Amino acid sequence: MIFTSRSWLNDNLDKALRLQRASQPLREETERLSQEIKASLYLKDVIWNCGWGITHFRGCLQSFKGLAAQHPDDMKVLDGRTLVFGRQTGVSFEGHVILSSEDVRNNWLEMIRSVDQFDTLLSQIPASESSLSEVLRGALVDHRKFRPAVMVQPYVQQLQKLTAALYRRRWMHGYPQEWPRRMEDMQVVVEW
Numbered sequence: 001m002i003f004t005s006r007s008w009l010n011d012n013l014d015k016a017l018r019l020q021r022a023s024q025p026l027r028e029e030t031e032r033l034s035q036e037i038k039a040s041l042y043l044k045d046v047i048w049n050c051g052w053g054i055t056h057f058r059g060c061l062q063s064f065k066g067l068a069a070q071h072p073d074d075m076k077v078l079d080g081r082t083l084v085f086g087r088q089t090g091v092s093f094e095g096h097v098i099l100s101s102e103d104v105r106n107n108w109l110e111m112i113r114s115v116d117q118f119d120t121l122l123s124q125i126p127a128s129e130s131s132l133s134e135v136l137r138g139a140l141v142d143h144r145k146f147r148p149a150v151m152v153q154p155y156v157q158q159l160q161k162l163t164a165a166l167y168r169r170r171w172m173h174g175y176p177q178e179w180p181r182r183m184e185d186m187q188v189v190v191e192w
Contacts, residue, residue, distance in 0.1 A: 023054065026054055026055065026058060027054055029058060030054055030057055030058045030061060033058065033061040033062065033065060034046045034061060036065070037061060037064060037065055037068065037083075040068070041068060041075050041078050041079065041083075042078075042079045042080060043078055043079075043080075043081060043082065043083050044080055044081055044082045045082040045083070046061075046082075046083050046084075046085075047082060047083070047084045047085070047096075048060075048084075048085050049084050049085065049086040049087075049098075049149070050085055050086050050087055050101045051087075052101060056101060057085065057101075060085045060099075060101050061085075063105055063108075064083075064085075064099070064105075064108065066105070067105045067108060067109060071109060071112075074109060074112055074113055075112065077112060077113075077115045077116065078097060078112065078115075081095065081096065081097050082094075082095075082096040082097070083096070083097050083099070084096050084097065084098040084099070084149065085098075085099055085100075085101045086098045086099070086100065086101065086149065087100060087101070087102070088100055088149075088151060089103055089107060089108075089111050090111070090118065090151040090152065090153055091115065091118035091119075091121075091122065091151070091152050091153075092149040092150060092151060092152065093122075093125075093143060093149070093150040093151075093152055093155060094149075095119075095122060096149065097111070097112065097115060098149055098151070099111060118152055118153065121152045121153055121156050122152050124156055125152070125155070125156060125159075128156055128159040128160060128163070129141040129142075129159060131159075131163045132159055132162060132163045132166070132188070132190070133188075135163055135166040135167055135170065136166065136183055136186075136188060137175075137179065137180070137181065137182050137183040137184075138182050138183050138184040139183040139184070139186040139187065139188050140184070140186070140187045140188070141159070141187075141188050141190060142187060142188070142189055142190070143155060143189060143190055143191070144189050144191060155190070158190055158191075159190055162190065
């Protein structure tokens with residue numbers, strides 16, 4: 001028997017509609033919790049960026065709501081930010097606060113309390129990219145735009161390591177003969 005997408009849809013449509021109707025109250029509660037947290041903490045947005053299902057998202061929102069109620073002063077740093085529940089913890093290149101859905105509340109609180117340190121790292125990105133560009137004879141330094149969240153701490157660390165290694169290479173051996181004198185028309189994408 002040959003399976004086509006049409007036959008699969010025909011076979012599973014009723015089941016999918018049944019499951020969608022059954023999960024409607026859960027989805028509505030999750031949306032309500034998300035909007036409540038967003039409004040109470042003046043968040044720009046609350047995003048679920050994890051492979052787990054809606055039940056896990058609701059659990060994260062409930063835990064976070066309890067944490068926010070217990071530590072309202074610590075939550076003020078989130079004002080105007082986007083809060084993301086994902087697979088890692090940190091601050092993204094865009095300044096989003098990302099909390100791992102697998103972490104416990106204490107880890108979340110520790111992360112929120114250290115957001116200012118990540119803001120300092122964010123402010124170092126232009127200078128770090130500029131230093132790398134300088135050692136690469138003016139090549140444009142960038143990060144990949146269409147990938148999961150780029151975390152600021154490892155990105156800055158990678159920029160600094162790469163810059164130091166290239167300066168060391170240049171000091172010990174000079175530039176390779178085949179390199180052009182200027183490389184402004186080239187782009188380097190840094191990944192960690």
